[in-house]
C-alpha cells in the first residue's frame with residue numbers, strides 16, 4: 001500500500017502509552033460501532049461519550065459522516081471506497097488509542113472483511129466491536145435523514161442494506177438491539193459492557 005521509500009518510523013514515543021493511561025486513569029480501547037444507517041450508532045456514540053465524560057473518562061468520538069467531510073472527503077460508497085474509508089478511520093483510531101483515549105468510532109463498516117481490516121490495523125487487544133442492531137425495515141421507518149426514501153426511490157445508489165451489502169457481525173463484543181430498547185436501556189447495556197474493560201484497576 002505504501003508508496004514512500006526511505007522512511008523510518010519511530011514506533012514508541014519516549015512517553016509510553018502506559019504512562020499516558022496512568023495519567024488518565026483509564027485503559028484506552030477502540031469501540032468500533034457498526035450497523036445500518038439509522039440503527040442508532042451516532043445517537044448511542046454521543047450518549048456514551050457524555051456518560052463516560054460524566055464518569056471522568058477521556059474520549060474521542062469519530063463518526064463516519066463527520067470523517068467524510070474531512071479526511072475521507074474524496075471517498076464515495078463503492079466497495080473500494082468504503083474499504084479505504086474504514087482503513088483511514090482505523091488508522092486514526094489507532095493514533096488516539098495509543099494516547100490512552102477511549103476512542104468511539106461509528107461507521108457502517110458493512111462487511112466482515114472490512115471490519116477485520118479495522119481490527120488488524122488497530123490490533124485485536126484494543127478492538128471492541130459493537131453491533132448496533134436494528135433491522136432494515138425499522139431503520140427505513142425511522143429514516144432519520146430521509147436517505148431510505150431516496151434510496152428506495154432509486155435516487156441513491158450503493159445504499160447499505162438495499163443494493164450494497166450489510167453482513168451481520170458473527171461475534172461482536174456486544175450486540176445492542178435498538179429496535180427493542182429505549183435509548184436509556186441501550187446506553188445501560190453498552191456502559192455495563194464497557195466500564196469493566198476501561199477501568200485501569202481491573203487491568204493491572
Ligand SMILES: Nc1ncnc2c1ncn2[C@@H]1O[C@H](COP(=O)(O)OS(=O)(=O)O)[C@@H](OP(=O)(O)O)[C@H]1O
Nearest residue numbers: 037038064077082085107108109110157158159160
Ligand atoms: N449509499 C449510502 N449508503 C450508506 N450510507 C450513506 C450512503 N450515502 C450517504 N450515506 C451517509 O453516509 C454515512 C455512512 O458513512 P460511513 O463512512 O459510516 O460508511 S462506510 O463505513 O464507509 O460504509 C451514513 O451515515 P449513518 O446514517 O450515520 O450511518 C449516511 O448518512
Ligand SMILES: Nc1ncnc2c1ncn2[C@@H]1O[C@H](COP(=O)(O)OP(=O)(O)O)[C@@H](O)[C@H]1O
Nearest residue numbers: 037038039040041042043144178181182183186
Ligand atoms: N435504543 C435506541 N438507541 C439509539 N437510537 C434509538 C434507539 N431507539 C430509537 N432510536 C432512534 O433511532 C435513530 C438512530 O439514528 P442515528 O443515531 O442517526 O443512526 P445511525 O448513526 O446509525 O445512522 C434516532 O432517531 C434515535 O432517536
